[in-house]
Amino acid sequence: MxxxxxxxxxxxxxxxxxxxxxxxxxxxxxxxxxxxxxxxxxxxxxxxxxxxxxxxxxxxxxxxxxxxxxxxxxxxxxxxxxxxxxxxxxxxxxxxxxxxxxxxxxxxxxxxxxxxxxxxxxxxxxxxxxxxxxxLDRGVIKDAHGLEMIFLNQWLALTRSDIKSDSRSLKLVSNMAVSPDVVRATFQLTREDIEILRETISSQLEKVHKEELKPTKQLDYMSTFVLTCAYTVVCMVKARGGDSNRKIYFIFSADCRGRLDPPIPQNYIGNCISSQHIVIKAGVSMEECGVAMIAERISGMIKGLEKGLFEGAKERLLELASIEPGAEIIGVTGSTRFEDYSWDFGWGRPNKVEFTGNARGGVISLARSREGNGGVEIGLALKRHEMENLVSFFVNDLKNFAQISK
Incomplete structure (x- = not known):
């Protein structure tokens, strides 16, 4: 299946x-x-x-x-x-x-x-x-910080030029066509690969902190998510090449169910996520310690959630709304916590789970490995020449890290 x-x-x-x-x-x-x-x-x-x-x-x-x-x-x-x-x-x-x-x-x-x-x-x-x-009780969600109108105004701004008939229309924003030149592929990071990334990032951070005369400390969050995203973002940016001074927006969602006060049930059906993002210069990915520096930024963003889910939420929403059309955005869909390969309709587990919504590019899809070995499946869609570059970076950089960590 x-x-x-x-x-x-x-x-x-x-x-x-x-x-x-x-x-x-x-x-x-x-x-x-x-x-x-x-x-x-x-x-x-x-x-x-x-x-x-x-x-x-x-x-x-x-x-x-x-x-x-x-x-x-x-x-x-x-x-x-x-x-x-x-x-x-x-x-x-x-x-x-x-x-x-x-x-x-x-x-x-x-x-x-x-x-x-x-x-x-x-x-x-x-x-x-x-x-x-x-x-299904929507009443458990309390908008104590007045974010609803910001969300609604953003949505109206997004859809106003796309939907002609009615600003309150429930039609979906039209999707951009996908070029035949866009290809998709699935990459694997094993548990051993993830440990290599963990060791590499720790070593790189120590080097960066020494150069910047900062006290050396490990990341607050060195999770599989942080390591996988940092490495994949670096590979994607390097594969695309281009101006090293351009901005890259990395956006991911945090599940809010357990972070609300009071927490709401994990089986709540609806939307209960918060968008988080960092902005980096493309050139950071091309530096020797690029993976570590991006991992540090992602870890810091997750650490910030401990201050409170709504800390700086309005400012983040307004910043995301101000992103110019055509800006380079890398997002994330899926999660290793979803356990996609545990689904069994009575015929056994699926042979492959694929998130096709990333076909327009710029989205990393994540799933726990089907092999159940603590690894990660990473789905990507890129232009063919970018994918060829990425395959080379993804495989060879990991080999180089493995050699260094020995």
């Missing part, structure tokens, strides 16, 4: 979908299952090619992604498509409206759906465990 999660959104309410989509009985076939879902397709494409890690055109995934119905007055939440590859397998594509659901909510839905499918017996509806039972 190959799944293709979050890109964009459906016409069936969130809570009803697990009821409508059920796993087969012992005598059921794939065809029986497909007749029960909202959108189905069949393809003779090479499934092993589509589910591999090798470089391929980003647009090759598009036929397996459903459309999300939206209008001025209605916005769907989730769209689903199952595509059968005869005698090979099938893909499940799930498109979520990120104005309504964040990544954790979408993942909770998928886990709940998979749980129900796997535990169906004698056509009886199994009960969801508490951690997968949706919590």
């Amino acid at each position: 190959t799944t293709t999660p979050p890109v964009v959104p459906s016409s069936t309410p969130l809570i009803q979908i697990p009821v409508l989509l059920s796993a087969p009985s012992e005598n059921s076939t794939i065809q029986d299952i497909i007749e029960r879902v909202e959108s189905t397709a069949e393809s003779n494409a090479d499934l092993s090619h589509l589910s591999g890690n090798e470089t391929r055109q980003a647009i090759e995934s598009f036929p397996y992604i459903p459309e999300l119905p939206t209008s001025d007055t209605k916005a769907s939440v989730i769209a689903l498509q199952i595509t059968l590859f005869p005698n090979k397998g099938f893909s499940i594509s799930i498109v979520c409206h990120h104005g309504i659901l964040d990544g954790k909510s979408a993942t909770t839905f998928i886990k709940a759906w998979a749980y129900i499918c796997k535990h169906l017996e004698n056509d009886q509806q199994p009960s969801l465990p508490s951690e997968l039972t949706p919590f």
Whole structure:
């Protein structure tokens, strides 16, 4: 099974979908299952090619992604498509409206759906465990800092030129076309690779602090997320080349459920994330200790959340709103905490999980390794020549770090 999660959104309410989509009985076939879902397709494409890690055109995934119905007055939440590859397998594509659901909510839905499918017996509806039972009370979110109007004004500014009919329209902002020259690939960092990065960054930081006559100290956060993002950002910027003085905006989201006061349930379904960002000069990535310097910035941003989730929130929102069109932005989607490869609809784990929403480039997708060895899968989409450069940097820089750490 190959799944293709979050890109964009459906016409069936969130809570009803697990009821409508059920796993087969012992005598059921794939065809029986497909007749029960909202959108189905069949393809003779090479499934092993589509589910591999090798470089391929980003647009090759598009036929397996459903459309999300939206209008001025209605916005769907989730769209689903199952595509059968005869005698090979099938893909499940799930498109979520990120104005309504964040990544954790979408993942909770998928886990709940998979749980129900796997535990169906004698056509009886199994009960969801508490951690997968949706919590929908919006009243637990308190806007004590007056951020709602800033968000709404930003959204209106973003959509005003794109949506002609109504400033309150629920239509999605139109997506930019993806060039056939854009390719995607999946990279792996093993647990050993991550330890090499940890040792390298520690060594580089010590060198930088000595040169700057600062007391040497380790990062407050040396997590897999920090190490992976710092290394990938450096590889991406080097692969693109260009003006070393240009600004790079690195943006990521922090889950706010456990950081609110009081905290809200982890199974809250909705949007409960906070955008965090750092601004760096491209030239920093090209320096000898570039990975360490970017890791230090990301770690510092995460450390700042300890002061309070809303500390400087208005200023951050206004700064993000002021980013000029065409600015170079690198974002992050997915998380190693989502445990994507644990999804089991009754046929075993998926062979590949792919986040196709990064096809326009500039987005790093993260997932915990399917092998369960503490590693990370990194999905990227870039122009072909940039991807060729990145492959070289990603592989060779890690080899060099490994040699130095011996």
